[in-house]
Amino acid sequence: MEQTAEVQDREDSLKGVGCSRKRKEDARFVQGTGRYTDDFKFPGMLFADMVRSPYAHARIKSINKEKALALPGVHAVLTADDLKPLNLHWMPTLAGDVQAVLADEKVHFQYQEVAVVIADDRYIAADAIELVEVEYEELEVLVDAHRAMDSDAPVLREDLVGKMDGAHSKRVHDNHIFNWQAGDKEATDRVFEQAEVTVKQDMYYPRVHPCPMETCGCVASFDKINEHLTVHITSQAPHVVRTVVSMLSGIPESKIRIISPDIGGGFGNKVGIYPGYVVSIVASIVLGVPVKWVEDRMENISTTAFARDYHMTGEIAADKEGRIKALRVNVLADHGAFDACADPSKFPAGLMHICTGSYDVPVAHLNVDGVYTNKAPGGVAYRCSFRVTEAVYVIERTMDVLAQKLGIDKAELRRRNFVKVEQFPYKTCLGWELDSGDYHTALEKVLNAVDYDALRKEQQEKRAQGELMGIGLCTFTEIVGAGPSRNCDILGVGMFDSAEIRVHPTGSVMARMGTITQGQGHQTTYAQIIASELGISSDEISIEEGDTDTAPYGLGTYGSRSTPVGGAATAVAARKIRAKAQKIAAHLLEVSENDLEWEVDRFKVKGVPGQEKTMKEVAWAAYNNVPEGMEPGLEAVDYYDPPNFTYPFGIYLCVLDIDKRTGETTVRRFYALDDCGTRINPMIIEGQIHGGLTEGFAVAMGQEMPFDEQGNLLGNTLMDYFVPTFVETPHWETDYTVTPSPHHPLGAKGVAESPHVGSIPCFTSAIVDAFAHLDVTHMDMPHSAWRVWQKVHELGLDTPA
Amino acid sequence: MIPSEFEYHKATSIQDAIAQLGAHEDSKLLAGGHSLLPMMKLRFAEPPHLIDINGIEELRGIRLEGDTICIGAMTTENELIESEILQQHCPLLVEAARLVADPQVRNRGTIGGDVAHGDPGNDHPAVMLALDATLVLHGPDGERQQSANGFFLGTYWNDLQEQEILVELRVPVIKKGVGHGYSKLKRKTGDYAVAGSPVVIELDGDVCRDIRIALTNVAPMAIRAEAAENILRGKVIDDALIEQAAAEVLAVCDPAEDLRGDVLYKSHMGAEMARRSIRAALQQARG
Numbered sequence A: 001m002e003q004t005a006e007v008q009d010r011e012d013s014l015k016g017v018g019c020s021r022k023r024k025e026d027a028r029f030v031q032g033t034g035r036y037t038d039d040f041k042f043p044g045m046l047f048a049d050m051v052r053s054p055y056a057h058a059r060i061k062s063i064n065k066e067k068a069l070a071l072p073g074v075h076a077v078l079t080a081d082d083l084k085p086l087n088l089h090w091m092p093t094l095a096g097d098v099q100a101v102l103a104d105e106k107v108h109f110q111y112q113e114v115a116v117v118i119a120d121d122r123y124i125a126a127d128a129i130e131l132v133e134v135e136y137e138e139l140e141v142l143v144d145a146h147r148a149m150d151s152d153a154p155v156l157r158e159d160l161v162g163k164m165d166g167a168h169s170k171r172v173h174d175n176h177i178f179n180w181q182a183g184d185k186e187a188t189d190r191v192f193e194q195a196e197v198t199v200k201q202d203m204y205y206p207r208v209h210p211c212p213m214e215t216c217g218c219v220a221s222f223d224k225i226n227e228h229l230t231v232h233i234t235s236q237a238p239h240v241v242r243t244v245v246s247m248l249s250g251i252p253e254s255k256i257r258i259i260s261p262d263i264g265g266g267f268g269n270k271v272g273i274y275p276g277y278v279v280s281i282v283a284s285i286v287l288g289v290p291v292k293w294v295e296d297r298m299e300n301i302s303t304t305a306f307a308r309d310y311h312m313t314g315e316i317a318a319d320k321e322g323r324i325k326a327l328r329v330n331v332l333a334d335h336g337a338f339d340a341c342a343d344p345s346k347f348p349a350g351l352m353h354i355c356t357g358s359y360d361v362p363v364a365h366l367n368v369d370g371v372y373t374n375k376a377p378g379g380v381a382y383r384c385s386f387r388v389t390e391a392v393y394v395i396e397r398t399m400d401v402l403a404q405k406l407g408i409d410k411a412e413l414r415r416r417n418f419v420k421v422e423q424f425p426y427k428t429c430l431g432w433e434l435d436s437g438d439y440h441t442a443l444e445k446v447l448n449a450v451d452y453d454a455l456r457k458e459q460q461e462k463r464a465q466g467e468l469m470g471i472g473l474c475t476f477t478e479i480v481g482a483g484p485s486r487n488c489d490i491l492g493v494g495m496f497d498s499a500e501i502r503v504h505p506t507g508s509v510m511a512r513m514g515t516i517t518q519g520q521g522h523q524t525t526y527a528q529i530i531a532s533e534l535g536i537s538s539d540e541i542s543i544e545e546g547d548t549d550t551a552p553y554g555l556g557t558y559g560s561r562s563t564p565v566g567g568a569a570t571a572v573a574a575r576k577i578r579a580k581a582q583k584i585a586a587h588l589l590e591v592s593e594n595d596l597e598w599e600v601d602r603f604k605v606k607g608v609p610g611q612e613k614t615m616k617e618v619a620w621a622a623y624n625n626v627p628e629g630m631e632p633g634l635e636a637v638d639y640y641d642p643p644n645f646t647y648p649f650g651i652y653l654c655v656l657d658i659d660k661r662t663g664e665t666t667v668r669r670f671y672a673l674d675d676c677g678t679r680i681n682p683m684i685i686e687g688q689i690h691g692g693l694t695e696g697f698a699v700a701m702g703q704e705m706p707f708d709e710q711g712n713l714l715g716n717t718l719m720d721y722f723v724p725t726f727v728e729t730p731h732w733e734t735d736y737t738v739t740p741s742p743h744h745p746l747g748a749k750g751v752a753e754s755p756h757v758g759s760i761p762c763f764t765s766a767i768v769d770a771f772a773h774l775d776v777t778h779m780d781m782p783h784s785a786w787r788v789w790q791k792v793h794e795l796g797l798d799t800p801a
Numbered sequence B: 001m002i003p004s005e006f007e008y009h010k011a012t013s014i015q016d017a018i019a020q021l022g023a024h025e026d027s028k029l030l031a032g033g034h035s036l037l038p039m040m041k042l043r044f045a046e047p048p049h050l051i052d053i054n055g056i057e058e059l060r061g062i063r064l065e066g067d068t069i070c071i072g073a074m075t076t077e078n079e080l081i082e083s084e085i086l087q088q089h090c091p092l093l094v095e096a097a098r099l100v101a102d103p104q105v106r107n108r109g110t111i112g113g114d115v116a117h118g119d120p121g122n123d124h125p126a127v128m129l130a131l132d133a134t135l136v137l138h139g140p141d142g143e144r145q146q147s148a149n150g151f152f153l154g155t156y157w158n159d160l161q162e163q164e165i166l167v168e169l170r171v172p173v174i175k176k177g178v179g180h181g182y183s184k185l186k187r188k189t190g191d192y193a194v195a196g197s198p199v200v201i202e203l204d205g206d207v208c209r210d211i212r213i214a215l216t217n218v219a220p221m222a223i224r225a226e227a228a229e230n231i232l233r234g235k236v237i238d239d240a241l242i243e244q245a246a247a248e249v250l251a252v253c254d255p256a257e258d259l260r261g262d263v264l265y266k267s268h269m270g271a272e273m274a275r276r277s278i279r280a281a282l283q284q285a286r287g
């Protein structure tokens, strides 16, 4: 007994996997000593600011820089014509398209970059951009994606006219980007023709923006003497930035250093390469001094990567008992003026083909058409993994519609269709292999926790009194951790990730990863993985990321890939170290390697109490007493190419009440059960879930980027764009089950995006449920008071009693 | 997000401020800055001179003079909320101030700036109408007093004359038989009203002796719903009458469509806020 307690104490003191260790990042953040990109100031540094288009579609007739150049403190005004000789007026996008760095003869969206002013400081730059005179000739604007492929639609991309071979498919119209399909169309159509029951629902997932607290920016510093370029940048993928910058500039990667310092949130907004980055780098190379560019809030919301904007139709064929026979999904994807979606190269609509959800679907077909419109480019994974949010939305909404049509409770309908625990690993009909899951257990846990039957009874009573109460349910499966290099790459670089771990002579550890934290707490959690693997306290383990001069190459942090890929690399690298340590320990104890067993923080000779070497002792020996023929030192690197994605899942339930007079919604209860496999730091998981649910709440209830017919973006300030505070945010209840991933070294899956992906359809489900007895099957987001009231009013429910 | 160039001047007294307004063409007074500075940052406003009146002590503070409460124009929203005089004698102002913007704005934004600015979304203009406040204005020709009713003429347009400063706002203390109500619908904390309605009711026994129903952000400026008031004045107010009054409020609304709502929604919300405020004021008046 005593010995077990002693072992337990030693294990606890490691603060390893499973420990709710406090975040190591927070000390500097709460004391205001974090270092963000805009905090970097260098001698002689200049400031770049953009002249932007007031029009969504117009020809540039002339640009006059004279007055701006005459303003004292202005160093340069650059336009597309100035970048042309360098061939940098256009740049490649991650999606196989090109994007204008500065508008070349034409502007394609409101706020597009037309010219850049370089000045002594941001105040002079702000005055100078007003002095640049641009003459425009307005052109017909295309805002409605449904009109994009009409024969009389204005042609947006004149640079592509006649080029009908797109990056992903043939283009059938000048405004067409790609057609992309998955599954078996004929077989699916056949099932639909003969099905006992079919449902079909159109839905629009509005264009939204990740809106991180820190906007995008960079400081480019070119050292003319050493021909060395350093860029401090708000990037979720610094190594990819280095590769792209090298490809664009011709500077060897070895002479480019990209540093992502502290980042104030990314949520997908900081994956791409933006014109502001390119022009700062060009300006620094030309002028030989550091050049800073930082967006303001309106620029951030208006121009750097948006998310979603999918017009979707979900159809299910089923039998009378509600068993799914086939799924059909059609998508019209509005990608804006340039296709700059951040997706693995082979997937122009991301991982949309995860749209079979948590269900045993025999056959399915997905069809996606991407089109150009006069809106900003982007289409990033906003706190999600490449369109999984859209995929989950369409399947969960369509499931609710089926339940309604059949008069089967929506929880029961899911019970009947879930992939069963014994079916895992489960191959979906659209080509994915769900690694593990136990959906039924999780669903029953949630229904019991909230007393679902009692809620339904209460709802009956409320309805009888004319009140609007809604119960929402979402039973989602995510796909995260991109990804196996056989199907995932970015610009041809496989989507592996990396870790490099060094154990110092005194047993402390320095580790570096190819990922980059933006609020996820990597400094805390990676250390916990190493602590458990090596038996060294996480307090003695330092984690560094974001500097391409020191960190191993990695694809970065988005799509919940850090734990599934970077975390796996960390565990595997640590295991390489432990394997070497075991050899050293055997040498020190003069036994064979196989005579040793590992216990928490030490190797013990089996059956010989007291004969043992701690990892710290081994670390010391690694630098002075290694076995014959072994190289000294104790470090390892791992580049981990995951065999599969991981598939976290969750069951979310929402209860809300609607004020019929104002359309306001009160979320009374939100119960979120998540299963992310092995839990590395439960406190951090809880925090990530709260943050993700809050962002999901924001998207469902208020966020949207509305455009008028002229393509003017109407809501690009925080007065209009909904970022909830504590006042609006509901109370969250969280719960979990643990179904480890069979292929991940730790059994861990991603977690921080599940609450965003899962909560959004749950809110819609609840809002629609409040009206379900009135034959309402769907309502588009955002469910703002105004929009909800419109439904109330349309149904005549707001007339005073 | 960066204003164009301007000169900053600090006024030392009301007289000095008036003189500076005369000396610098197109100058603007700077109070809390929470309406003026955002407009300057967006370059919607580009005044070449700002005259800061924050240092003028005589513009601050709340005092009781008999049945009248005198509020200095430079009193901040948070000072209104914390004022014991107002809590006791004019709950409507405290309630309204609590619903203005967010804590940061309330730390600096002033009641005088809120009333003088002319944004139909500001809460205090309608509150002043409902309270039948008197505004004390100083200009080159001395002091004049003007009823709030009649002061608000349109969006960013009021009866403030050139070189005039709003110095004080005077409101009556609440008495037995009088009730206040304020309702405001907003999308989120820190937002302006979708619609708001302050209401003051004076009862004589069960009969409504007088009532003032004012509205925020449902017309080019703060307005009174006089037709609605006429339905209730002199009557014993019941639910049916409130519905008739609400219909009149709906009819008088003339809001501008924006992301808070279209004309239909905002008008209905104006009516609903008035309905709620009438009920609350009635309850308070009945004691």
Ligand SMILES: Cc1cc2nc3c(=O)[nH]c(=O)nc-3n(C[C@H](O)[C@H](O)[C@H](O)COP(=O)(O)OP(=O)(O)OC[C@H]3O[C@@H](n4cnc5c(N)ncnc54)[C@H](O)[C@@H]3O)c2cc1C
Pocket: B028, B029, B030, B031, B032, B033, B034, B035, B036, B037, B038, B073, B074, B099, B100, B101, B102, B105, B108, B109, B110, B111, B112, B113, B114, B116, B117, B121, B122, B123, B124, B160, B164, B165, B166, B167, B190, B191, B192, B193
């Ligand atoms: C995010 C945000 C949300 C807001 N929400 C609300 C809200 O919900 N409700 C609301 O009522 N307001 C709201 N406001 C506005 C805020 O209350 C302002 O503080 C107020 O409108 C103006 O007061 P100020 O003291 O800041 O005046 P300033 O901005 O300094 O001045 C405004 C104008 O009034 C003039 N002026 C100021 N004082 C005087 C004076 N004594 N005599 C003559 N002219 C004068 C100035 O010259 C200027 O033209 C919000 C503001 C922000 C930034």
